[in-house]
Amino acid sequence: MSTIGPIPEPVAGCKPTAPPVLTEDQQTKYGQLLDQVKSWESLPTSKADTDNKPISDDERLWLTRECLLRYLRATKWSLPQAIQRLRATLVWRREFGTGTFTSEYISPENEKGKQVQLGFDKEGRPCLYLLPQNQNTKPSQRQVEHLVYMLERTLDIHPPGQEGLALLIDFRNTGAGGTPPMSISKQVLDILQSHYPERLGRALLTHLPWYVSAFLKLIGPFIDPVTKSKIKYNEPLVDHVPASQLMAASGGEVDFKYDHSIYWPALDKLAAERRQQRRERWETAGKHIGESEVYLWGGEESSIGAPKENIEVSNEDKSGEKINDESKTPMIGNDTASMNGETEIVDGVANLDIKQSEPVKITA
Numbered sequence: 001m002s003t004i005g006p007i008p009e010p011v012a013g014c015k016p017t018a019p020p021v022l023t024e025d026q027q028t029k030y031g032q033l034l035d036q037v038k039s040w041e042s043l044p045t046s047k048a049d050t051d052n053k054p055i056s057d058d059e060r061l062w063l064t065r066e067c068l069l070r071y072l073r074a075t076k077w078s079l080p081q082a083i084q085r086l087r088a089t090l091v092w093r094r095e096f097g098t099g100t101f102t103s104e105y106i107s108p109e110n111e112k113g114k115q116v117q118l119g120f121d122k123e124g125r126p127c128l129y130l131l132p133q134n135q136n137t138k139p140s141q142r143q144v145e146h147l148v149y150m151l152e153r154t155l156d157i158h159p160p161g162q163e164g165l166a167l168l169i170d171f172r173n174t175g176a177g178g179t180p181p182m183s184i185s186k187q188v189l190d191i192l193q194s195h196y197p198e199r200l201g202r203a204l205l206t207h208l209p210w211y212v213s214a215f216l217k218l219i220g221p222f223i224d225p226v227t228k229s230k231i232k233y234n235e236p237l238v239d240h241v242p243a244s245q246l247m248a249a250s251g252g253e254v255d256f257k258y259d260h261s262i263y264w265p266a267l268d269k270l271a272a273e274r275r276q277q278r279r280e281r282w283e284t285a286g287k288h289i290g291e292s293e294v295y296l297w298g299g300e301e302s303s304i305g306a307p308k309e310n311i312e313v314s315n316e317d318k319s320g321e322k323i324n325d326e327s328k329t330p331m332i333g334n335d336t337a338s339m340n341g342e343t344e345i346v347d348g349v350a351n352l353d354i355k356q357s358e359p360v361k362i363t364a
Contacts, residue, residue, distance in 0.1 A: 160299025
C-alpha cells in the first residue's frame with residue numbers, strides 16, 4: 001500500500017475495549033461535576049489575569065461528557081480536584097492558544113515531516129509518529145506549540161468511542177542534538193500530564209541510542225508510574241499496529257513518503273472536516289455541555305438531548321412489549337447502552353494524573 005496523506009479510518013474490527021459501567025457513586029460525582037461546569041459563565045484568560053471573559057461555544061463544545069469523566073478518573077474520582085484541574089485546563093487553553101494556531105503558522109515546524117499522523121493501532125487509537133531525525137528547527141516555544149497542534153489534530157480524527165492516541169517515537173538516525181532541552185521536555189510533560197489526562201494509550205519507542213536512554217533517565221522522575229507502564233521499548237510495532245496501517249520503515253506495509261506540500265494540507269482538511277461535523281451535530285442537538293463524544297464523533301449513540309419519547313420507543317421490542325426499565329435510560333459517562341445498541345468506549349488509556357507542577361516557561 002502506498003500513501004502520501006493521512007489514513008482516515010482504522011482497520012475494520014480494530015476497536016477499543018468496552019469499559020465498565022459507572023458505579024452509583026461515580027455517576028453521582030459526574031452529575032455534580034456537570035452541574036458545577038454548567039454554572040461557569042466566565043473564566044480568566046490567563047493564570048495571572050483577574051479579568052474574566054465569558055465561556056465560548058468552542059469551550060462549551062470541548063466540555064463533553066467524556067472530557068469530564070477523564071478528569072474524574074485522572075483524579076481518582078476526587079470531585080474538588082477534578083473541578084480545579086478542569087478549570088486550570090480551560091484557563092491554560094486560553095492562555096496557550098490551542099484553538100488559535102493555524103496550519104500556516106505551524107507549517108514551518110513540520111516541513112521535513114518530524115511529526116506525522118498516520119494510521120490507527122489495533123484498538124483504534126490514531127497513531128502520531130515523532131521522528132526526531134527529521135528535526136529542522138532550533139528549540140523554541142513554537143516547537144511546543146507544534147506538538148500541541150499535532151496532538152489536537154490527531155485527536156480530531158479518532159473514531160467514535162476512542163479517547164486515546166498512540167505515540168510512535170523512532171530515534172533511528174537521530175543525532176545527540178535530536179533530544180530537546182530539559183526545559184522544553186519538562187514543559188511538554190507538564191502539558192501532557194496536566195491538560196491531556198487519559199489521552200495517552202501507549203508510547204512505542206524504537207531504535208534508542210545510548211544518549212536517548214540517558215536522557216530518558218534524566219526525565220524519568222517527572223513521569224508518573226502509570227504513564228511509564230504505557231511506554232514500550234523496542235517492541236515489534238506490528239504487535240501493536242496493523243501492518244496495513246504501519247509505515248514500511250517501521251516494519252509495516254505502508255509505503256509512505258512525506259511530501260509537505262501534499263500531506264500538510266491533507267491533514268488540515270481532514271481535521272477541519274471532522275471538527276465541522278462535530279460542531280454541526282452539537283448545534284443540531286442543542287449545544288449541550290456534557291454532550292456525548294460518541295454522538296459528536298458520529299457513532300451509534302444519541303445526543304444527551306434526545307427527546308425522552310424517542311428513547312422509550314427504542315426500548316420496545318418488535319412485539320411492542322417494554323424492555324426492562326433498567327435499559328431505558330443510558331447510564332452517564334462510559335455506559336455501553338444507547339438507543340442504537342451497544343456502543344464501545346475506550347478503556348485502559350493511560351492515566352496521566354501526575355505532578356501538579358507549574359509549566360516551565362522558556363524563551364522563544
